[in-house]
Amino acid sequence: MSGATDCAACPLRSHAGFQSNSPAELAFIQDFRERERSIGAGMPILSEGDTSDRLFTLRAGWAFRHRTLPDGRRQILNFLLPGDFIGLQSEISGRCPHGVEALTAVRLCEFSRDGLWELYRRFPSLGYDITWLASHEEWIVDENLLTNGRRSALERVAMILVHLARRAESVGEGGPEGIVFPLTQQHLADSLGLSLVHTNKTLKRLQALGLHEMAGGRLRLRDPRALQRIAEYYAQPLKSRPLI
Amino acid sequence: MSGATDCAACPLRSHAGFQSNSPAELAFIQDFRERERSIGAGMPILSEGDTSDRLFTLRAGWAFRHRTLPDGRRQILNFLLPGDFIGLQSEISGRCPHGVEALTAVRLCEFSRDGLWELYRRFPSLGYDITWLASHEEWIVDENLLTNGRRSALERVAMILVHLARRAESVGEGGPEGIVFPLTQQHLADSLGLSLVHTNKTLKRLQALGLHEMAGGRLRLRDPRALQRIAEYYAQPLKSRPLI
DNA sequence: CGTACTATTGAATCGGGTCAACGTCTGTGG
DNA sequence: CCACAGACGTTGACCCGATTCAATAGTACG
Numbered sequence: 001m002s003g004a005t006d007c008a009a010c011p012l013r014s015h016a017g018f019q020s021n022s023p024a025e026l027a028f029i030q031d032f033r034e035r036e037r038s039i040g041a042g043m044p045i046l047s048e049g050d051t052s053d054r055l056f057t058l059r060a061g062w063a064f065r066h067r068t069l070p071d072g073r074r075q076i077l078n079f080l081l082p083g084d085f086i087g088l089q090s091e092i093s094g095r096c097p098h099g100v101e102a103l104t105a106v107r108l109c110e111f112s113r114d115g116l117w118e119l120y121r122r123f124p125s126l127g128y129d130i131t132w133l134a135s136h137e138e139w140i141v142d143e144n145l146l147t148n149g150r151r152s153a154l155e156r157v158a159m160i161l162v163h164l165a166r167r168a169e170s171v172g173e174g175g176p177e178g179i180v181f182p183l184t185q186q187h188l189a190d191s192l193g194l195s196l197v198h199t200n201k202t203l204k205r206l207q208a209l210g211l212h213e214m215a216g217g218r219l220r221l222r223d224p225r226a227l228q229r230i231a232e233y234y235a236q237p238l239k240s241r242p243l244i
Numbered sequence: 245m246s247g248a249t250d251c252a253a254c255p256l257r258s259h260a261g262f263q264s265n266s267p268a269e270l271a272f273i274q275d276f277r278e279r280e281r282s283i284g285a286g287m288p289i290l291s292e293g294d295t296s297d298r299l300f301t302l303r304a305g306w307a308f309r310h311r312t313l314p315d316g317r318r319q320i321l322n323f324l325l326p327g328d329f330i331g332l333q334s335e336i337s338g339r340c341p342h343g344v345e346a347l348t349a350v351r352l353c354e355f356s357r358d359g360l361w362e363l364y365r366r367f368p369s370l371g372y373d374i375t376w377l378a379s380h381e382e383w384i385v386d387e388n389l390l391t392n393g394r395r396s397a398l399e400r401v402a403m404i405l406v407h408l409a410r411r412a413e414s415v416g417e418g419g420p421e422g423i424v425f426p427l428t429q430q431h432l433a434d435s436l437g438l439s440l441v442h443t444n445k446t447l448k449r450l451q452a453l454g455l456h457e458m459a460g461g462r463l464r465l466r467d468p469r470a471l472q473r474i475a476e477y478y479a480q481p482l483k484s485r486p487l488i
Numbered sequence: 489c490g491t492a493c494t495a496t497t498g499a500a501t502c503g504g505g506t507c508a509a510c511g512t513c514t515g516t517g518g
Numbered sequence: 519c520c521a522c523a524g525a526c527g528t529t530g531a532c533c534c535g536a537t538t539c540a541a542t543a544g545t546a547c548g
Contacts (some may be wrong), residue, residue: 013463033494067390070477073395077386092379098386120368127371128364134289134375135336141389142311142321148392149437150317153504184526193393200528202504225384231313362519428494439537444496 007033010059010083010109025123032115033057037108041182044099045108046087052096053113056086061106063181065098066190076191078140079103079164079183082171085133091116104182150191151231156192159200159231161212165221178213178220206230251277254303254327254353259316269367276359277301281352283427289344289352290331296340297357299361302331306426307349309342310434322384323347323408326415329377335360348426392437396477400436401446403475405456409465422457422464450474 007030013021021029036059039045045063046052063080077098080086090096091113120127143163147156168179187200206212211227213220221227251274257265265273280303289307290296307324311348321342324330334340335357362373387407391400412423433443448458455471457464465471 024305065386067386069390069394073394075390077389081338089379089383092376094382095384113325117372120372124364124368124371127375131332131364131371131375131378133335134378134382135333138378138385139333139341139383139443140384142309145321145385145389145392146311146313146319148389149319149434150313188527192391196527197506197529198504205529430494440495441497441538442536445536448496 006030007109010057013083021126025126026122028119029126032111032119033109034112035110037110039102039106039108041102041104043102043105044063045102045106046090046096046098048096048099049092050096051094052087052090054087055091055111055113055116056126057109057111058082058084058086059107059109062103063100063106064103064191065100067098074190075193077185078137078144079167079191081167081173084137085130088130088134099213103187104180144191153192153194153198153202154205155231155233156194157199157206158227160188160192161206161219162231163223163225165219165224178218181214181219183218196207246258250274251353254301257327263372267380269370272363273370276355276363277353278356278359279354280352283346283350283352285346285348285350288351289346289350290334290342290347291342292343294334294340294341295338296334298331299335299357299360301353301355302326302328302330303351303353306347307344307350308431309344318434319418319437320431322381322388323435325417328381329374331366332374332378347431348424366487388435392450397436397442397446398449399439399475399477400433400438401443401450402455402471404432404436405450405463405465406468406471406475409463410467422462425458425461425463438484 005077008026021182037056044052045056045196048068058080060082063084063086065077067077068074080100086100086108087096089098116130119130142196147159151159164181164183165174168174168181173179183200185203186196188194188203189196192199196201203214206227207214211221211223212224218233252270289300290298292312302324304326307328309321309324310318311316311321319326324344330344330352331340333342358471360374363374391403395403408425408427409418412425413419417423429443429447430440432438432447433440436443438446447458450471451458453470455465455467455474457466
């Protein structure tokens with residue numbers, strides 16, 4: 001758990017809009033990082049209400065941020081893929097308002113809380129990058145909020161499939177037979193603000209149209225264009241001409 | 245429209261968790277700011293898809309961020325109060341994914357896009373503050389997403405009343421006869437992911453219980469505790485014992 | 489006073505939730 | 519090798535919270 005891995009090869013660096021880092025910056029990051037850690041699928045990385053001072057970068061695997069109501073209703077806020085930052089909100093406000101859970105087995109780089117300010121001071125460009133990451137994550141949450149608030153179930157499901165496939169591809173997890181897809185339908189439902197049952201039925205509807213396949217923990221979009229079209233705009237037409 | 249106003253007195257500085265700025269920092273900000281600008285109620289500050297390089301701070305008034313679907317369905321992402329930052333996402337990604345609209349007449353401080361990087365470089369502490377602002381805004385959007393995805397209509401309406409009242413008070417807009425409340429029911433509906441009609445009926449329901457009053461552009465919470473309780477948890481009970 | 493926006497209310501309808509089974513796959517231990 | 523448990527997926531029947539439609543009032547303003 002030390003220099004085995006090289007920060008220069010971190011997936012974080014492949015993020016679009018990211019400036020390439022100088023050797024000095026890389027050296028600082030490498031030093032800033034305290035250790036690397038592995039967490040199993042389904043395990044919590046941060047819990048709601050935590051006052052922990054841990055700060056992570058997701059190096060490999062999938063995770064998600066979520067909030068849960070006292071009676072168990074859960075909302076997934078967004079999914080985290082390699083290169084995403086974890087714990088910025090708790091760093092900023094002292095207490096983590098959301099939970100973070102590993103979806104697959106996960107590898108994390110752990111940083112110290114105090115180090116963050118040091119980072120801003122010594123390498124403003126890295127601070128800028130972190131703002132970029134925060135802003136990018138907010139964009140994704142914005143998108144999910146729009147989806148939850150204003151899209152129909154069919155649009156929602158199509159939307160999440162397209163989005164997740166695109167994100168997975170952008171971090172190099174794509175392939176001819178689709179992407180690795182570790183979500184259960186419960187995860188989809190909790191992300192889309194739908195019930196499990198209705199998520200299942202909607203998923204089946206799209207599947208029956210031949211728009212996608214899900215099997216063996218893999219997702220393959222057979223007609224991304226059509227899915228995209230449905231995702232973007234399938235409110236009105238639904239009434240006049242039902243799918244299936 | 246220049247040195248008439250003093251950055252040292254900016255509401256931005258009253259944000260909790262904000263470090264107080266040094267004279268040098270204040271001087272830089274004052275210089276960084278290009279001009280102050282006023283925009284009338286209902287006018288757009290940024291439009292969806294804009295590639296503008298403007299960056300603002302909200303000095304006075306209310307605004308909101310929103311996204312709109314091609315058929316007109318609109319989702320309000322969050323409300324902006326004095327001290328909030330506007331345009332960070334477009335700064336970061338080059339294109340503004342959401343619109344920003346003035347709710348009341350508004351006063352803005354305008355900054356140049358290029359200045360932001362300069363700010364990070366010369367005053368890392370200010371860069372840190374901006375990350376804080378971004379993170380804080382994301383927290384609000386997270387909260388709205390939870391509300392839209394998993395709360396009942398009654399919970400949603402109670403929630404937004406409590407939240408907005410609290411925020412307004414935190415920027416010093418509170419008072420014995422309540423807060424200024426410039427939202428129409430359409431705004432509430434678009435923020436909560438509900439229809440206008442149902443928002444109205446739900447609002448009336450709470451009003452009839454004596455929990456709040458809305459009149460003359462003012463909102464007064466008559467029983468914040470009860471509203472808070474409903475907001476936090478009114479899913480199950482709704483079934484067994486209907487309110488009204 | 490007319491135009492336009494906002495609030496209000498009832499009636500009919502529907503999308504999605506809830507309930508309840510049942511199927512399927514995997515791992516585990518006897 | 520099979521019995522069993524537990525997690526996940528699938529499906530039908532029924533119901534309800536929320537939307538839609540439609541019509542009526544304020545209210546602000548030129």
